[in-house]
Amino acid sequence: MLPLLKIAADGKEHHIRDAINSLEQQFELTAEDRKELLPSGLDRVFDNRVGWARTYLKKAALIDYPKRGYFQATERGQKVLAGPPSKITVAFLKQFPEFVEFYTTKKSASNAAVAEPESPEVSNQTPEETLEVGYLKLRTQIEADLLARIKKCAPDFFERLVVTLLTTMGYGGSLADAGRAIGRSGDGGVDGVIKGDKLGLDLLYIQAKRWDDTTVGSPEIQKFVGALFGKKAKKGIFITTSTFSKAAIDYAAGLDSKIILIDGAQLTELMFDYGVGVSTANSYVVKRIDSDFFSEEGEPLGVQGEDVK
Numbered sequence: 001m002l003p004l005l006k007i008a009a010d011g012k013e014h015h016i017r018d019a020i021n022s023l024e025q026q027f028e029l030t031a032e033d034r035k036e037l038l039p040s041g042l043d044r045v046f047d048n049r050v051g052w053a054r055t056y057l058k059k060a061a062l063i064d065y066p067k068r069g070y071f072q073a074t075e076r077g078q079k080v081l082a083g084p085p086s087k088i089t090v091a092f093l094k095q096f097p098e099f100v101e102f103y104t105t106k107k108s109a110s111n112a113a114v115a116e117p118e119s120p121e122v123s124n125q126t127p128e129e130t131l132e133v134g135y136l137k138l139r140t141q142i143e144a145d146l147l148a149r150i151k152k153c154a155p156d157f158f159e160r161l162v163v164t165l166l167t168t169m170g171y172g173g174s175l176a177d178a179g180r181a182i183g184r185s186g187d188g189g190v191d192g193v194i195k196g197d198k199l200g201l202d203l204l205y206i207q208a209k210r211w212d213d214t215t216v217g218s219p220e221i222q223k224f225v226g227a228l229f230g231k232k233a234k235k236g237i238f239i240t241t242s243t244f245s246k247a248a249i250d251y252a253a254g255l256d257s258k259i260i261l262i263d264g265a266q267l268t269e270l271m272f273d274y275g276v277g278v279s280t281a282n283s284y285v286v287k288r289i290d291s292d293f294f295s296e297e298g299e300p301l302g303v304q305g306e307d308v309k
Contacts, residue, residue, distance in 0.1 A: 001053040001056055001088040001093075002085060002087050003026060003027075004019060004023065004053045004054060004057065005057055005062055005063065005073065005080070005081060005088065006081065007019050007022060007023075008071060008072050008073035008077065009073060009078070011072060011073055011078065012072060013066050013067070013070045013071070014070060014071060014072065015069050016050070016051070016054060016069055016070070016071065017069070019054075019071075023046075023050060024046065029046065033046065034046060038129060038132055039132040039136050040128075040132055043128065048126050048128055048129070049126055052127065052128075054071060056093060056099070057088075057093075058071070059098060059099045059103070060076075060093040060096040060098060060099035061074055061076050061077075061096060061098050061099075062074060062080055062093075062096075063077055068291065076096075090103065128286065139272060142272065143265070143268035143269060143271075144268075146268040146271060146272070146277055146278070147241065147264045147267070147268050149277075150210070150241055150264075150267070151210065151212050151241050153210070158208060158210040158241070159191070159192075159208055161271075161277070162208050163194075164276055165267075166204075166206075166237075168274045168275070169270070169274055171196060171204060191206050191207050191208050192205075192208075193205050194206060196235065202235065203233065203235070204235050204236065204237055205227070205228055205233050205235065205236040205237070206236070206239070207224045207227075207237070207239070208240070209239070209240040209241070209242070210240075210241050211240055211241055211242040212241070212242065213242055214242055215242060215244065215245050216238070216240050216242060216243070216244045216248055217244075217245045217247060217248050218245065218247040218248045218250075220238075220248070221238065221244075221248045221251050221252055221259070221261075224236060224238055224259070225255060225257060228257060229257075233257075234257045234258060235257070235258045235259075236257070236259050236260070237262065238252075238261050238262070239262045239267060240262070240263055240264065240267075241263075241267065242263065242264055243263045244263055248261070
């Protein structure tokens with residue numbers, strides 16, 4: 001926040017994009033640093049942090065927004081810079097009542113104010129980062145619990161799980177068709193075959209291994225490929241609850257046939273993404289100001305929510 005405020009020290013109007021470019025150079029960010037995204041993949045980490053730094057300074061009345069996309073130091077901001085402070089933190093900004101009013105959250109059921117925890121993790125992250133880091137931690141734990149449960153299930157349940165997941169992803173035609181196909185053959189290293197599309201124009205051969213901790217090696221993949229060759233098939237999916245050895249992965253990657261390997265971690269990721277075996281407990285929608293809505297000219301104004309984070 002202090003480097004951003006220093007940019008406005010001359011009292012002139014500065015565009016936020018110019019400030020971001022200036023700070024990137026000041027911090028000597030690499031190309032990789034500049035491209036780093038939030039876990040959601042919807043916003044760049046550095047841009048997000050600069051945006052929230054600007055918001056915090058605005059809420060503390062250290063800067064003002066003279067017009068869309070621009071900011072400049074206020075009289076209070078100039079006095080703070082004359083101090084000068086060694087750094088500007090959330091704790092520093094809490095000396096200003098306007099910022100305290102903004103930063104303090106209120107319970108929905110009452111008027112009692114509850115201050116946010118002042119932990120290093122919270123104070124060093126933007127609200128989006130805090131929210132997404134918490135989400136990823138929760139997701140990782142749920143996926144680990146999913147895998148542990150799957151490994152304890154009966155083999156036939158695992159086959160049904162595979163059917164449900166693939167049909168949810170758009171493969172296999174109807175659930176009834178896929179259910180009849182999986183687990184039907186059981187010969188030659190193939191557990192079943194399903195439609196690659198709803199019309200059955202393409203077929204996918206499936207091998208499903210519900211193993212605990214045994215690594216799937218290249219011999220298992222070779223056996224599966226041999227079964228596909230015997231059926232003149234070129235597409236297959238090998239799903240396991242364990243992991244694949246490097247040799248197995250390299251072997252599958254070097255084949256002319258398209259063989260997809262899905263290990264336990266990838267399996268639970270897909271289940272989470274497609275809502276198989278999990279249900280929604282709560283949903284939080286992150287919104288931003290729609291700048292177009294407030295445009296009197298009715299012309300597009302570019303990125304939504306540029307002025308307000």
